[in-house]
Amino acid sequence: MPLDAVALGAIANELNTSLEGGRIEKIHQPERDELLLIIKGKEGQKKLVLSASSSNARVHLTEDSKENPATPPMFCMLLRKHLIGGKIECVERLDFERVIDITVSCRNELGDITKRHLVCETMGRNSNIIFLDENRKIIDSVKHIDLTVSSLRNILPGLKYMMPPETGRLNPQTASSEEYAEVLKNAPEGKDAARAIVDGVSGISPLLAGECVFKACGNASLYVGELSEADILKIADELYEMFKASVENKFTPCVLYSADGKKAVDFAPFIITQYENGTRVVLAESMNKAACEFYFMRDMTARMNDRSSAITKVVTNNLKRAEKKLDILQKELKEAGNREQLKIYGDLITANIYKINKGDTKLIAQNFYDDGKDVEISLDRRFSPSQNATRYYSKYKKAKNTEIYATEQINLTVKEIEYLESVLYSITNAQTTQHLAEIRAELVASGYISPEKGKGKKDKNTQTGSPMEFEYNGYTIYVGRNNIQNDLLTLKMSRSNDLWLHTKNIAGSHTLVKYKGEEFPNDVIEVAASIAAFYSKGKNAPYTDVDYCPVSHVKKPNGAKAGMVIYEGYSTAHVRPDGDLANKLRKT
Numbered sequence: 117m118p119l120d121a122v123a124l125g126a127i128a129n130e131l132n133t134s135l136e137g138g139r140i141e142k143i144h145q146p147e148r149d150e151l152l153l154i155i156k157g158k159e160g161q162k163k164l165v166l167s168a169s170s171s172n173a174r175v176h177l178t179e180d181s182k183e184n185p186a187t188p189p190m191f192c193m194l195l196r197k198h199l200i201g202g203k204i205e206c207v208e209r210l211d212f213e214r215v216i217d218i219t220v221s222c223r224n225e226l227g228d229i230t231k232r233h234l235v236c237e238t239m240g241r242n243s244n245i246i247f248l249d250e251n252r253k254i255i256d257s258v259k260h261i262d263l264t265v266s267s268l269r270n271i272l273p274g275l276k277y278m279m280p281p282e283t284g285r286l287n288p289q290t291a292s293s294e295e296y297a298e299v300l301k302n303a304p305e306g307k308d309a310a311r312a313i314v315d316g317v318s319g320i321s322p323l324l325a326g327e328c329v330f331k332a333c334g335n336a337s338l339y340v341g342e343l344s345e346a347d348i349l350k351i352a353d354e355l356y357e358m359f360k361a362s363v364e365n366k367f368t369p370c371v372l373y374s375a376d377g378k379k380a381v382d383f384a385p386f387i388i389t390q391y392e393n394g395t396r397v398v399l400a401e402s403m404n405k406a407a408c409e410f411y412f413m414r415d416m417t418a419r420m421n422d423r424s425s426a427i428t429k430v431v432t433n434n435l436k437r438a439e440k441k442l443d444i445l446q447k448e449l450k451e452a453g454n455r456e457q458l459k460i461y462g463d464l465i466t467a468n469i470y471k472i473n474k475g476d477t478k479l480i481a482q483n484f485y486d487d488g489k490d491v492e493i494s495l496d497r498r499f500s501p502s503q504n505a506t507r508y509y510s511k512y513k514k515a516k517n518t519e520i521y522a523t524e525q526i527n528l529t530v531k532e533i534e535y536l537e538s539v540l541y542s543i544t545n546a547q548t549t550q551h552l553a554e555i556r557a558e559l560v561a562s563g564y565i566s567p568e569k570g571k572g573k574k575d576k577n578t579q580t581g582s583p584m585e586f587e588y589n590g591y592t593i594y595v596g597r598n599n600i601q602n603d604l605l606t607l608k609m610s611r612s613n614d615l616w617l618h619t620k621n622i623a624g625s626h627t628l629v630k631y632k633g634e635e636f637p638n639d640v641i642e643v644a645a646s647i648a649a650f651y652s653k654g655k656n657a658p659y660t661d662v663d664y665c666p667v668s669h670v671k672k673p674n675g676a677k678a679g680m681v682i683y684e685g686y687s688t689a690h691v692r693p694d695g696d697l698a699n700k701l702r703k704t
Contacts, residue, residue, distance in 0.1 A: 119174050119238045119407070121212050121288075121319025122359075126367045126385045126403035127176050128216055131207040134159050134177070138204045140220065145192035146182035149258050151245060155204065166216075166236045166245055168258050172414075173243035175216045175236050176407035180415070194256055195247060198222060198232055205231070212289050212319045213280060214238045239280065244271060252277045285318040288359040297352035305341030312340055313355065320355075323384060328354040330390035358386065369406040371398050378547075380413035416549070423552045424543050430564055431543065435536040442529045449522040455515030460485055461493045462508035465501060472501035534623070535562075535599075535677045541623040541653050542598035550581050554600045558678045583609075583628075584651075586701040588643050592630045593701070595651050599679025602626035603672075606681060612668040615641065617648040620661035620688060624652025626679070628667070642691060647701070649693035662689045 119127075138157025145151055149168040154161065165178045188196070202222030210217050218234040232255075233248035246257040254275050261271040268281050286295055299316035300309065313325035326336035332350035333343070343351070361367070362385070372382040373396040381395060382388070383406040388397060400406035460483065465472070468481045475497045483491040495504045539555060546552050559565040583601045586593040594609065596602035606616065606626050613631035618624055627648035629640060645662040654660035665686035672681045 119214065120321035120324065121209065121214050122321070122324060122362050123383075123385045123403060123407070124175070124214055124216060124238065125209045125212075125362055126365070126369065127407060128207050128209040129365050130402050130404050131164070131175075131177070131216075135162060135164070135204045135207055138162065140199050140202050140204070143192060143195045143199060144184045145189050146184050148189070149243070149245070150182075151192070151195070152178075152182070157204075166234070168236065168238075168243040168245045170241040170243060172411065173236075173238035173240065174407060174411060175238065176411070177404040178408050178412070180408070180412050191245075191247075191256055191258055195234075198247075198255075199234070202232065210235075210279060212287055214319065215279065233277075235277065237280065242280070246271060246277060248277050283318065285316055287318055288320070288355075289363060291317070291356075291359070293349075293352045293356040296355045297348050300340060300343065300348045300351060303340045305339065307340050309338045309340050309343060309351070310336060313351075317355070323382060323388065324358065324386070327384075327386070327388055327390050328358060336390040361386070367403060369400040369403040371400055371406050371409050372396070373398060379417060380410045383407060383410040419549055420546070420552065423549060423556075424546065427552060427556055427559065427565075428540065428543055430559065431536055431539050434564055435533065435540070438529055438532050438536060442526065442533065445522045445526045445529060448518055449526065452515040452519040452522060455512050455519070458508050458512040458515060462505045462512065464491065464493060465495075465505040465508065469501045469505070472504075474500050476501075531677075531680065535680055537653070538599060538623040538679055545597060545625070545651065547597070548581075551597050554581060555598050558598065558600050562677055582704065585703045586647060586698065587703055588640060588701050589637075591632065591636075591640050591644075593644050593647060594628045594630075595647060596626045596679075599677070602679040606667065606670060607672060610667040612666065614667045615644065615664055616667045616670050616683070617644055617662055617664040618683075619649060619652040619654055620663050622653045622660075624648060624654070626681075627651070642689060643697065643701070645689040645691045646694040647698045649691050650695050650698045652693070655693045655695070657693065659690055659692055662691055663687070664689060 135155055135157055138155040140153055141156050141161075142154035143151065147167075147169070151166045153164040153166070155164055163178050163181070165174065165176060167174050199220055199222055202220040205219040205221050207216065207218050209215065214237065216236045216238070218236075220232045220234065221229060222232055224230045231250045233252065235246040235248060237244045237246070244257055244259045244261070247255045249255055254271060254273055254277050256273050257271050259271065261269065263270065269278055286299060296317065300312055303312035303316065309329050310322055310326040313328065314320060314322055317325075328351055329338060330336035332354050333347050367385040368387050369385055370383065370387050371380055372384070372388055372391070373380055375394060375396060377396055383400070385403055387399075388395075400409065464481045464483060465479060467484075468479060471481075472479055472495070476495050477497050478495055479493045480490055481493065482488045496507065499507065539559065542555050543552070546555065556565060560567050581597065581601065583605050584595040584597060586595070594605055596605045602625060605628050610616070610628055611631060615629040615631070615636050617627040617629070625648065627644055629636060629644045641664060645664060648662050649655065649660035652660065663683070663686045665683055669685045670681050670683045
C-alpha cells in the first residue's frame with residue numbers, strides 16, 4: 117500500500133521514542149532520491165532510510181544496506197557538513213499529512229547551537245526530501261520544484277518551506293462520525309465506497325478504507341449506491357474508531373503475505389481481514405519492522421526479477437536453439453534411414469550398365485534384391501552410366517556418415533536440452549539473489565554467459581550456498597537448490613550408503629537421505645520421494661515417479677555439465693508431491 121498518514125504516524129511515534137537524543141554519525145545517499153542515516157542512540161546504532169522515490173517513498177528504520185557511489189552527491193555532502201554529530205530532538209508527522217519532520221540540534225558555522233529540519237514528503241511522484249534551517253527556509257532538496265513544474269508550490273533554496281496545499285478533505289484529527297457519514301452520502305452512487313472515503317478523508321489509503329467497509333458490511337468492494345443508511349453509519353463508526361486508535365497511538369502492525377507465504381504484498385498499522393484466505397497476515401513487533409520487512413521483500417523481489425529475467429532469457433534462447441537443432445537432426449536421421457535404397461540403385465545401374473546410353477534419364481531394371489520386381493531409377497543425362505552409379509554410391513556413403521553424425525549429435529543435444537530445462541527449473545526455484553548468482557556462475561562455467569571483465573570463467577566471489585535440509589524420524593534429508601548445489605550434494609556431501617533420489621525423466625533437485633547404519637524404512641523413502649517430487653517440474657502433478665538408489669550407483673560422466681549424472685540399479689516410487697509436508701519438515 118502507499119505509505120499513508122496513518123501508517124506514517126505510527127512510524128513517526130516509534131522513531132521519536134527510539135531516536136530521540138540519538139547522534140547522527142554517518143549519512144549516505146545510495147540513490148539519487150534516497151538517504152541512509154546512521155544514528156547512535158540509547159537503543160544502540162540504528163539505520164534510518166528516507167526515500168523520495170515516486171514508487172517507493174518511505175521513512176523507516178532498516179537493517180538493509182546498499183552500495184554507495186564512489187563520489188557522494190552534493191546533497192549528501194551538504195547534509196554531512198551540517199548534520200554529522202547533530203542530535204535528534206524529535207520526529208513527528210506534520211498535521212495529518214504524509215510528511216515526516218526530523219528536528220536536529222547541531223552547530224552552525226560559528227559553533228553556535230542551532231536547529232535544522234530534515235523533511236521527508238512521501239506523496240508518490242510528488243515525494244521529496246527537503247533540508248531546512250531554523251527559520252524553516254529551504255537550504256536544499258533532493259528535487260527542485262520551480263514554476264515550470266508547479267505553479268502552486270515551489271521547492272527551491274532560499275524559499276520559505278510551505279506544507280503541501282490543502283485538498284479540502286476531512287481532517288481525521290478533528291472529524292466526527294457524522295462527518296464521515298456525510299462523505300459517503302455526498303459521493304456519486306456509482307463510485308466505489310472505499311475510493312469515496314480516500315477522496316473525502318485526508319491521509320487514508322485504499323487498503324484501510326476498504327478494511328473499514330469490509331468490517332462494516334462484510335464486503336470491501338461495494339459501491340456507494342449499494343449502501344443502506346445503516347451501512348453508511350456503520351462504516352462511519354469504523355472510520356471514527358480507527359482514527360481514534362491512530363491518534364491514541366494504538367496500533368497492531370502486520371505484514372500481509374501471499375497465500376503461499378513467498379511474497380510480501382502489503383503492510384498495515386492494523387490487522388487486515390478483507391482478503392480472508394487470500395493472504396497470510398503476520399503480526400510485526402513494530403510499524404518500523406513491518407515497513408522494513410515489506411520493502412526489503414519487495415526490493416528483493418524486484419532484484420530477483422531483474423536478475424532472473426536476464427538469466428532466463430539466455431537459457432530460453434539456448435533452449436529454443438537446441439530444440440530447433442534437434443528437430444533438424446531428427447529429420448536428417450530419418451532421411452538417412454533410406455540410404456540402403458541408394459546403394460541398391462548403384463548396384464542395379466552397375467549390373468545393367470550395358471543397357472544404358474549416355475543421355476538416358478531413367479533405367480527400368482529388375483531388382484534382384486526384391487524378387488526381380490521392376491524398379492525405375494532416375495539418371496542424370498549429364499553423366500555417363502558409371503558416373504550415375506558413382507553418384508548413388510556417394511549419396512549412400514554421405515547418408516551413412518550423416519546417420520552416425522546425427523545420432524551422436526542428437527544424443528548430445530538431448531542432454532543439452534535436459535540440462536537447460538534443469539537450469540530453468542533452478543531459476544524458478546531460486547529464493548535469493550545468492551541462488552541466482554550460483555546459477556549465473558554455473559552458466560559462465562558452461563560457456564552460455566561470458567564472464568565479466570577482469571574475472572575468469574569461475575567467479576571466485578560467488579560462494580556456493582547450502583542445500584535445503586529436512587528432518588524426518590531422525591533421518592536428515594538434503595535437497596539441492598540448483599545444479600551447483602546438486603553436484604555438491606551428490607559428489608561431496610554424500611557417502612556410498614546414502615540414499616539418492618531424483619524425479620524420473622523430468623528436471624528436479626538431487627535429494628539425499630543420510631544413512632544411519634540400517635536399511636531405510638519404507639516411510640522414509642516415501643517421504644523423501646515426496647519431497648523430491650515437490651522440488652521438481654512435476655510439483656503440480658497429482659503423482660510423480662521418483663527414482664532412488666544408493667549413492668554408489670550414481671556416476672558423473674567425464675565432461676558432463678553441472679548436475680548431470682547417470683545412475684543404475686534403481687527402484688521407482690510413485691508418490692504425490694507434498695509441499696505442506698516439505699514445509700513442515702524443513703529446517704533450513
